Amino acid sequence: MDLDFQISKREKLSDQLYGQLLEKIVSGELKEGYKLPSENEISRAFNVSRPVIREALLRLQADGLVYSRQGAGSFVKARPPESLIKFTSPSDISGLLRCFEARLPLEGAAAALAAQRATEEEVETIRKTLVAMEEAMEKGEIADKADFDFHMAIANATGNEFYVSILGTLHTAMRSGMRVALNITKAGSKQRMRKVQEEHRTIYDAISLGDVTAADLAMRYHIQSARTRLMNHQRDI
Amino acid sequence: MDLDFQISKREKLSDQLYGQLLEKIVSGELKEGYKLPSENEISRAFNVSRPVIREALLRLQADGLVYSRQGAGSFVKARPPESLIKFTSPSDISGLLRCFEARLPLEGAAAALAAQRATEEEVETIRKTLVAMEEAMEKGEIADKADFDFHMAIANATGNEFYVSILGTLHTAMRSGMRVALNITKAGSKQRMRKVQEEHRTIYDAISLGDVTAADLAMRYHIQSARTRLMNHQRDI
Amino acid sequence: MDLDFQISKREKLSDQLYGQLLEKIVSGELKEGYKLPSENEISRAFNVSRPVIREALLRLQADGLVYSRQGAGSFVKARPPESLIKFTSPSDISGLLRCFEARLPLEGAAAALAAQRATEEEVETIRKTLVAMEEAMEKGEIADKADFDFHMAIANATGNEFYVSILGTLHTAMRSGMRVALNITKAGSKQRMRKVQEEHRTIYDAISLGDVTAADLAMRYHIQSARTRLMNHQRDI
C-alpha cells in the first residue's frame, strides 16, 4: 500500500488538462451547449493519454461544467465567472474543488459536535473570529486568515483533537480556496458579501444555541454555496 | 488562533481520569446502575479541577458508559468487555473513540465517492486488501495493517488526494484502534470474526457495484459497529 | 399495535400546555433567562399530570425555546416573534414544528432524487410553480398554494409515487405551516422576502443542474431556515 500521500503524476497531468479546458470555457471559446473536442482530438492536441483525458473529463463533469450524452460526447453545461481564473492558476482549480468536497462531510460533522459540546469560552472564541472576519471584509480586505480561524475555532470546539489535526492537514488548500472565494466575493456585489457573512453568522448562531441539526446543515450549506459561487457565473449571489 | 494541533493538558488529564473511571466500570467495582462519586468526591480522590472532571464525565456519557439524571448525578449505563483494557492503556481509550468519531462522516463520504469513481484497477486493489485481511484473520493474526490498507485503498479510489492525506494524518490512531478492535474480535467467537469480515465485504460489494448509498451506509455502519464492539460487553457479536 | 394514526389525548393536552407556556414567552411575561415554574407549580396552575408537563417541557426544549440546567430547572432560551401567535393558535405551534421535523429528511431525499431523475418536463413544472410563488409574493399575497405546489412538483419528479402520497398525507399540516411562515415573512422586511425566494430558487437551480448533493442540502437548509424564522424573533432574516 502506498503511504506516500502525494498527488500522482496522472492526477497532475489531468489537472493541467482540466485547467486548459476550463480556460476555454471561461473565456467563452467553448460556449454553453458547445460540444467538447472528442477524446481523439484532445489526445492529438494536448499529447496526453486516454486515462488522463478521461480523468479530466470526469472531473469537469463532477464539477458541473460539462455533461455527457450517451454516444454523442461531452457538452459545456455552465460557464464559471471570469474572476475564477483571475485569482488562481487554472490548473489549481480542480484541486481547490476537491478540497471543498472533502471539507463538506468533515466540517458538517464538526459543526454538529461543536453545537453539542462547545463551552461558553469556545463559543466566545468562535464569535470573535466571526467578528474579525466581518470587520476585515467591511474594510475590503481578503479575510482568508480570519475565515480559516473561524473554521478552526469550530474544530477546536468539538473537543476532538482529530478534527483539529485534519484541518491542520488541509490548512494550505483551505486558505487557497478561501482566498479565491473571497476575491470573487469582493469583486461581486455588496449583496453577495452580505450573503457570505450571513452564512457564517448562521453557523455561529446554530452552534451558540446548541442546535445540532441546524449547525450541521448551516456548515454544509455554506461550503456547498462557496463552491457554487466559484463555479457559476450566472448569478451574483 | 492556536495552530499547534496537539491535545491540550486539560484533555490529557481528563483522558487519564476517564481511564481510571473506565477501569472501575470494566472491573465491576462500579456496576451497571451504580451511582458515580460526586464531582466533589472525584475532585478530592483524584486531585483534579472541576473542568477536567466535567470533561471526563461528558466523555463517558458521549461514549455511552454513563448517563446523568437531573439533580441526581451520574450512573453507570454499560460495562465494556474486560478485553478492552487488556489490549490498551485505559487512558488511551477515550482517544481511540474520538478517532472513530472523526472517521465516521469522513470515511462514509469516501466510500460513497469510491462507489462513484473507482476504476476497475482501484476496485481490484480494494479486493486484494480485503482478501489479505480475511486470510490474516483466518490464520489468527491481528490484521491491522491489512485493515488500514483496505480503508486507504478506498480513500485512494475517491480520486481526491485530500482523503488520502487525512487518512495519513489519522494513520497511527487508526492502527491503534484497529489493533484493539481486532484483538477483541479474536478473543471473541468465530461468529464475531465472521461478522467483522462480512462488514468489510459489504463495503467492498457496494463499491464494486457502484452503489453510492449502500457504500456510504456500509462504511458508516462498520465504523459504528466496531466502536460498539469495543464498548459493549453484553453481546458477543 | 395501534393502527389508529391519531394524535393521543396526552399529546393534545401537552400541546395545549405548550401553547400556554409559549404565549407567556412570546408576550414577554417569561423573559429570556427567566426560570420557568417548577413541575409542581405547573401541575397546580394548569391541573395537568406530570407526564403531560414533562412532554410539554421536552417539546419546548426540542424547539429551542427553553433549556434545562441539571438540578436547577428550566429557563427561557429564546423569544419567538410576536407574529408567531398572531397567525395561528398557540396550541397549534408544536404540531406545525413537528411537521417541519418530519419534512426535513423526507424532502431532502426527494430533492436529491429529483436532481437525479427529473425529466425536462418535470424541471419545467417545478420552474413554473417557483415563478407562480414569486409573483404571488411580489403582489403581497400569501402564496401557500404555490409553495405547496413547488414542493409537490419536486415529489413528482422523484419518479417515486410514495413521496407524492406522503406529501398528500402532510398536505393540511404543510399548508398551515406555510401560511404561518409566509405571514411572518410578509410582516418582515423586503430582505427577508428575498431570502425566502432565494432559498426556493437555490433548490430549483440544484435540481435543474442535476446536482444531487446541492439539491438535498438546499432543501433541508430551506426547511430548517423556515423553522428558525418561525421561532427566533431576534433577527429579521
Added chain:
Amino acid sequence: MDLDFQISKREKLSDQLYGQLLEKIVSGELKEGYKLPSENEISRAFNVSRPVIREALLRLQADGLVYSRQGAGSFVKARPPESLIKFTSPSDISGLLRCFEARLPLEGAAAALAAQRATEEEVETIRKTLVAMEEAMEKGEIADKADFDFHMAIANATGNEFYVSILGTLHTAMRSGMRVALNITKAGSKQRMRKVQEEHRTIYDAISLGDVTAADLAMRYHIQSARTRLMNHQRDI
C-alpha cells in the same frame, strides 16, 4: 397541480415492462454481462413508447440490475434470486423497491428521534414487537405483521404523529415488501434468518441505549440490506 396521488399510466406501463425484463434476467434468459435489446427492438417486441422504455431501463439501472455503457447500450449487471418472482408479481417488484427507497431517509430519522425521546414504556413496546417477530420467525412463520408493528412502534416513539401517519400511508406497500423479503429469508439459510433478526435487535439496542447516531445508521442499514437481499442472488446473507 395534480393532487391525485396515484401512480400514472406511464408508470404502470413501465412497471409492467420492468417486470417482463426482470423475469428474463431472473430466469437466466438474459445472463449477467448480456446486452439488453435496443430501444427499437423493445419498442417492437412490447409495443410501448420510448418514454415508457426509458423509464423501465432507468429503473432497472437505479435498482442495480443493469448498467449502460456510453454508445454501447444496456447490459445485465446482477441476477436477483429466483425466489424474488416466486413470492410476488414481477410487475410489482419495482414498486416494492420504490417503497424501500422512500423508507430509508424517513425511518432513519424516526429511529434517531426515538433514540432521543422514547419513554421506558415505548422502549418496552418496541422490545415486545421484536420478541414477537423473533418467535414467529423461529416457528417458520412469515412475520410481516410483527415486522410492521416493530417499525410502527418506533414511529410512535418519535413523539411525532406525522411519522405515524406516514407509516400508515405506506402500510400496504410495506407489508407487501416485508412479505417478499421474509419469504426469501425463510427460503434461505439459518444464517440469513439470524442476520435479519440481528439487524432488528441492533436497531432496538441503539434506541434503548439512546444512541442517536447508531439508531439512525442501524435502521438505514437494515432497510438497505433488506433491499439488497431482494435483488442480489449471489450471496445468501
